[in-house]
Amino acid sequence: MALKINPLDDRIVVTPLDAEERTAGGVILPDSAKEKPQQGKVVAAGPGKLLKDGARAALSVKKGDTVVYGKYSGTDVKVEGKEYKILRESEILAKFA
Secondary structure, eight states, X not given: OOOSOOOOTTEEEEEEXXXXXXXXXXXXXXXXXXXXXXXXEEEEEOSOOBOTTSOBOOOSOOTTOEEEEOTTOSEEEEETTEEEEEEEGGGEEEEOO
C-alpha cells in the first residue's frame, strides 16, 4: 500500500518506534510512565531544500533509515489510523549506520 503523505522540501515522514516496555531492571512500565519515543524509521523524504540558485540540496537520510530526533521535534499526524511524525531534516539528530 502506498503512503498517502508526500513530504515537501526538506521534510521527512517518520514512523516512530515503540517505546520501551521494560526498564533495564526488568520492571514493566505502564503506558503513562513510558517515555515518548525518539527513534523512528524514515518512510518518505522530500526532494530537498530549494536553494537560491534553483537547485535542490540533497537530503542526508533516505527511505528505510532509522533516525534519532529530539523529544518534542516535528508534528504528529494520523493517516488512516497510523501515527506518523513529520520532521525537517535539521530536527534529525543522528541516523544509525
